[in-house]
Amino acid sequence: MKEFSILLVEDNDDDRFLTMRLIRKLPFPLKVETSKNGEEAIKRILGENADPLPSLVLLDLQLPKISGISLLSSIREKYSQSDLPVIVLSSSDNPRDLKLCNEMGISGYLSKPLAPSELQEYIEALTQPLRFSPDSSAGPHPSP
Amino acid sequence: MQSITRLFAGITEKLSKSFRVRLFAGITLLILFVSSGFAFLLFYQQYQAQSDKRNTEGGLMAKLLARDVRLAVFSGNRDAILQAASGTMSLPDVQSVEIYDRAGILLGRLANPAKNDVRYTVFKDQIPGLLNRQLEEPLIVGKQWGEDPENSVGSVRVVVDESRADARLRKTILMALLATTLFLAFGIMAAFRLAKSMSRPIAQLSACATALKNGDESVRATIETSDELGDLAHSFNSMIEAIRVRTNDLEEALEELYQLNVVLEDKVQKRTAQLESANRELESFNYSASHDLRAPLTRLAGFCDALKEEYGTTLDAQGIHYINRIAATGDQMDRVLSALLTLYQIQQREMTPRNLDLSELVGAVAASLRQREPGREVSFNIQENVMVFGDMKLIWLALENLLGNAWKFTKERSDATIEFGVVKQAGEAICFIRDNGAGFDMTYYEKLFQPFQRLHNIDEFPGTGVGLAIVQRIISRHGGRIWLESSERVGTTCYFILPKGKEDQGAGTRGYAQ
Numbered sequence: 001m002k003e004f005s006i007l008l009v010e011d012n013d014d015d016r017f018l019t020m021r022l023i024r025k026l027p028f029p030l031k032v033e034t035s036k037n038g039e040e041a042i043k044r045i046l047g048e049n050a051d052p053l054p055s056l057v058l059l060d061l062q063l064p065k066i067s068g069i070s071l072l073s074s075i076r077e078k079y080s081q082s083d084l085p086v087i088v089l090s091s092s093d094n095p096r097d098l099k100l101c102n103e104m105g106i107s108g109y110l111s112k113p114l115a116p117s118e119l120q121e122y123i124e125a126l127t128q129p130l131r132f133s134p135d136s137s138a139g140p141h142p143s144p
Numbered sequence: 145m146q147s148i149t150r151l152f153a154g155i156t157e158k159l160s161k162s163f164r165v166r167l168f169a170g171i172t173l174l175i176l177f178v179s180s181g182f183a184f185l186l187f188y189q190q191y192q193a194q195s196d197k198r199n200t201e202g203g204l205m206a207k208l209l210a211r212d213v214r215l216a217v218f219s220g221n222r223d224a225i226l227q228a229a230s231g232t233m234s235l236p237d238v239q240s241v242e243i244y245d246r247a248g249i250l251l252g253r254l255a256n257p258a259k260n261d262v263r264y265t266v267f268k269d270q271i272p273g274l275l276n277r278q279l280e281e282p283l284i285v286g287k288q289w290g291e292d293p294e295n296s297v298g299s300v301r302v303v304v305d306e307s308r309a310d311a312r313l314r315k316t317i318l319m320a321l322l323a324t325t326l327f328l329a330f331g332i333m334a335a336f337r338l339a340k341s342m343s344r345p346i347a348q349l350s351a352c353a354t355a356l357k358n359g360d361e362s363v364r365a366t367i368e369t370s371d372e373l374g375d376l377a378h379s380f381n382s383m384i385e386a387i388r389v390r391t392n393d394l395e396e397a398l399e400e401l402y403q404l405n406v407v408l409e410d411k412v413q414k415r416t417a418q419l420e421s422a423n424r425e426l427e428s429f430n431y432s433a434s435h436d437l438r439a440p441l442t443r444l445a446g447f448c449d450a451l452k453e454e455y456g457t458t459l460d461a462q463g464i465h466y467i468n469r470i471a472a473t474g475d476q477m478d479r480v481l482s483a484l485l486t487l488y489q490i491q492q493r494e495m496t497p498r499n500l501d502l503s504e505l506v507g508a509v510a511a512s513l514r515q516r517e518p519g520r521e522v523s524f525n526i527q528e529n530v531m532v533f534g535d536m537k538l539i540w541l542a543l544e545n546l547l548g549n550a551w552k553f554t555k556e557r558s559d560a561t562i563e564f565g566v567v568k569q570a571g572e573a574i575c576f577i578r579d580n581g582a583g584f585d586m587t588y589y590e591k592l593f594q595p596f597q598r599l600h601n602i603d604e605f606p607g608t609g610v611g612l613a614i615v616q617r618i619i620s621r622h623g624g625r626i627w628l629e630s631s632e633r634v635g636t637t638c639y640f641i642l643p644k645g646k647e648d649q650g651a652g653t654r655g656y657a658q
Contacts, residue, residue, distance in 0.1 A: 012439070012443075014443045014446075014447075015439075015442075015443060015446075018443065018446035018447070018450065021446075021450060062439075095489070112439070112442040112446075113442040113445050113446050113449075
């Protein structure tokens with residue numbers, strides 16, 4: 001089975017630290033990468049070194065320069081929701097932004113402070129099909 | 145007959161329509177009447193005079209002839225008879241002269257050739273006999289000898305040709321008619337001119353009035369006569385002037401009013417724009433403040449958790465207490481920020497009002513309160529079938545806050561009762577929620593609906609201080625009103641008015657019943 005990898009896109013150092021701490025406490029092996037802003041995330045996911053793609057993106061909407069919304073829109077231009085699931089992290093976001101995110105395609109929405117149980121549920125839901133898929137070793141591929 | 149009636153109707157209509165026609169017709173009729181009367185009188189007098197003259201002349205002629213021929217008849221001298229007759233014949237207009245004896249036998253006759261189409265008058269007289277002693281007496285015109293036929297020796301008969309007299313009479317009639325016609329013609333002309341001269345100023349006044357009506361205030365009646373019409377024109381002109389002055393005043397006042405209105409409208413618009421922008425700024429500040437303040441709070445909570453988990457074993461009880469206090473304070477602030485956000489969202493929400501069974505909603509909120517704090521004994525007394533027209537989510541939120549307050553402030557009573565119902569007052573249905581809780585001092589009523597204003601100690605009755613502000617905003621967004629009545633240690637009643645809903649249509653909210 002391929003190791004479940006998470007890309008955390010978060011600009012605030014404290015938030016990043018706290019979220020990383022929570023993720024590490026989850027009871028399964030995870031690989032965590034971080035991007036401090038939209039540019040880094042785009043370089044990682046949409047750039048030359050995109051492969052292997054992360055299994056899940058945890059995205060904070062309040063990012064400097066390139067906002068979470070436009071980053072999500074760039075991601076969805078290339079990858080479908082099943083290819084690259086995205087979960088939005090937010091303290092209290094504008095209902096309009098959340099509606100936009102839902103329309104573009106997100107797998108979920110977690111409000112800060114993150115509850116470890118909720119994150120665990122999401123990840124378990126995402127790993128289930130991988131675990132029982134006959135082609136599980138291949139893992140998700142980017143669309144051509 | 146019909147055409148005559150129609151003609152008469154036409155004339156009547158014309159007469160009734162035009163003063164000028166009426167005046168003209170009246171004068172014409174008068175002239176016609178007077179002149180024809182005069183003509184008739186003239187003719188009658190002429191005819192009478194002529195007829196009298198003829199009769200006198202004819203009678204005299206016959207009498208004279210009778211006297212002249214008396215001796216000749218008596219003696220039977222035919223030549224003398226003819227001579228006397230020819231004397232009479234020589235008189236003008238005598239057509240024929242006949243002399244008869246006592247037995248009526250024609251003794252002599254002289255006659256001009258008879259003419260056709262000529263009127264003749266016959267004069268007869270007895271020839272007086274010699275025995276008549278008073279022979280000279282009957283020469284008085286008018287006395288006939290024929291009264292005593294015994295004394296007459298014969299009779300004379302003089303036929304007079306009336307053609308010349310008739311011609312004269314005809315001429316007189318013609319003259320009279322001509323004179324009448326001329327008089328009439330002149331009269332009509334004069335009447336026409338008079339009617340025109342009288343009706344023209346009136347028509348002019350009428351035209352002026354029409355022009356005035358159509359808005360031309362520069363018109364003036366130009367009648368220079370010094371009679372009543374001139375006076376009328378003068379009055380008319382001064383009336384126009386008065387109207388003009390008044391209209392000007394009115395227009396000036398209107399213009400002033402309009403200018404004031406424009407200024408006012410401008411002010412209102414500016415003020416509205418200022419208010420709107422201030423409102424927008426406030427709302428965006430509210431939103432970003434609550435959002436940006438919330439992010440550090442979650443971090444604070446996160447670090448509190450981390451501290452407790454990783455260092456909980458090395459801290460003593462006091463240390464743990466401090467951490468808990470920090471976390472609780474953060475939570476409190478988080479709730480306040482949530483309430484602020486709610487306040488913002490109420491203002492932003494697009495309302496979709498529909499019929500709601502308020503009684504069922506109250507029941508559902510009560511159930512959720514019981515579920516949250518199953519240890520408390522609170523009896524709810526809910527009036528059934530109270531219908532309002534409103535937005536489900538907002539009304540739910542308002543009820544949560546109001547019933548939450550009632551629930552909260554009755555916590556120190558063992559016989560806690562919360563009542564919901566409707567009272568009718570001045571045709572309005574006023575909903576109320578009444579509790580027998582702690583109540584508050586009405587002196588501070590003004591502070592009630594202001595956000596963050598609290599009338600109780602936060603440790604005694606915890607809360608954000610925004611709840612009633614939220615409720616008030618919801619009620620006022622529905623166009624309703626809310627007020628409270630309270631008395632300390634007795635309880636509080638919250639009254640509110642919402643748009644009325646139709647009864648027995650509460651199926652949509654049935655799901656919220658207990």
